Amino acid sequence: MFLPAVHAETDTAVLLQFIRENPLGILITGIQSSQQAFLQCSQVPFNPQVKAMIEAVDSKPRNVLEFDDDVMVLFNGKHDHYVTPKFYVETKPDTGKVVPTWNYSAVQIYGKLSIYYDSKTPETDAFLAKQLHDLSEHTERSIMGYTGGDKPQPWKVNDAPDSYIEVMKRNIVGIEIRVNKIEGKFKMSQEKPPGDRDGVVKGFARLGNKTGEAISALVKARGELHDFKKQALNKEGQ
Incomplete structure (x- = not known):
C-alpha cells in the first residue's frame, strides 16, 4: 500500500x-x-x-x-x-x-x-463452531443492528437445526x-x-x-x- x-x-x-x-x-x-x-x-x-x-x-x-x-x-x-x-x-x-x-x-x-478444512477433526469442528457463532453475533448486532428490545432479535446459529449446521460445516x-x-x-x-x-x-x-x-x-x-x-x-x- x-x-x-x-x-x-x-x-x-x-x-x-x-x-x-x-x-x-x-x-x-x-x-x-x-x-x-x-x-x-x-x-x-x-x-x-x-x-x-x-x-x-x-x-x-x-x-x-x-x-x-x-x-x-x-x-x-x-x-x-x-x-x-x-x-x-x-x-x-x-x-x-x-x-x-x-x-x-x-x-x-x-x-x-x-x-481448517476437515470438519471431522476436533480442531476444525471447534474452530468452525466458534467462528460461526462469533461472526453471526458480530454481523447480526453490529451490521444489521439486531440487538433486541425495540429492535429485532439477532439470528443465532442454534436457530438452525443441528443436522443442517453439521452439513454446512462440511462445506466451509x-x-x-x-x-x-x-x-x-x-x-x-x-x-x-x-x-x-x-x-x-x-x-x-x-x-x-x-x-x-x-x-x-x-x-x-x-x-x-x-x-x-x-x-x-x-x-x-x-
Missing part, C-alpha cells in the same frame, strides 16, 4: 475498528500450484484458491494446515468517489494547477495463515491469520489547502446521496484531524 504520511492512519485501534465496520475482506495469496493460478484473490476462499492452499501444505500430516508464506487481506471502506477539480475553489481560480483524484479508505493486514473452509503487520489510509483530501478542502466538503454534500454525505463528513473529519496534528507538531517545535 502506498502510504504518504498525510494519508496514513497509524492508530491500531482505529484500524481494527475499520475492519469491524468493513468486515468483507479480500484474501490475496501467491501460491505455486500445479493446476491453479499463482495470484488469487477472493472474498470467499474456496475453489480454486483454497485448492491451491491445500496443495501447498497437504504434504504435512496434521489436522490444522499451516501456510509458510505471508498472505494479505484487503478491507475497503464503504464509500469512495471520484473528486473533480471543480471542487477546488481556492486553487483552481488562482492557478488552474489541479487534477482529478479519487478519495477512498482501506486497511491491509499481513500474516501467517492456518487452514476455516482460515485463521496470525497478523504480523497492519496498515491503513484515509485518502480524504486532508492534504489540500483549507479553501479547497471546504470546497470538497460542500461539493460532495451537494451530490445529495448517501455516498456524497459520507465522503463529505469524512473529508471534514480527516481535515480537522490533520490540522490538529499539524498544530500539535508546531507547538512541540517551538
Whole structure:
C-alpha cells in the first residue's frame, strides 16, 4: 500500500475498528500450484484458491494446515468517489494547477495463515463452531443492528437445526491469520489547502446521496484531524 504520511492512519485501534465496520475482506495469496493460478484473490476462499492452499501444505500430516508464506487481506471502506477539480475553489481560480483524484479508505493486514478444512477433526469442528457463532453475533448486532428490545432479535446459529449446521460445516473452509503487520489510509483530501478542502466538503454534500454525505463528513473529519496534528507538531517545535 502506498502510504504518504498525510494519508496514513497509524492508530491500531482505529484500524481494527475499520475492519469491524468493513468486515468483507479480500484474501490475496501467491501460491505455486500445479493446476491453479499463482495470484488469487477472493472474498470467499474456496475453489480454486483454497485448492491451491491445500496443495501447498497437504504434504504435512496434521489436522490444522499451516501456510509458510505471508498472505494479505484487503478491507475497503464503504464509500469512495471520484473528486473533480471543480471542487477546488481556492486553487483552481488562482492557478488552474489541479487534477482529478479519487478519495477512498482501506486497511491491509499481513500474516501467517492456518487452514481448517476437515470438519471431522476436533480442531476444525471447534474452530468452525466458534467462528460461526462469533461472526453471526458480530454481523447480526453490529451490521444489521439486531440487538433486541425495540429492535429485532439477532439470528443465532442454534436457530438452525443441528443436522443442517453439521452439513454446512462440511462445506466451509476455516482460515485463521496470525497478523504480523497492519496498515491503513484515509485518502480524504486532508492534504489540500483549507479553501479547497471546504470546497470538497460542500461539493460532495451537494451530490445529495448517501455516498456524497459520507465522503463529505469524512473529508471534514480527516481535515480537522490533520490540522490538529499539524498544530500539535508546531507547538512541540517551538
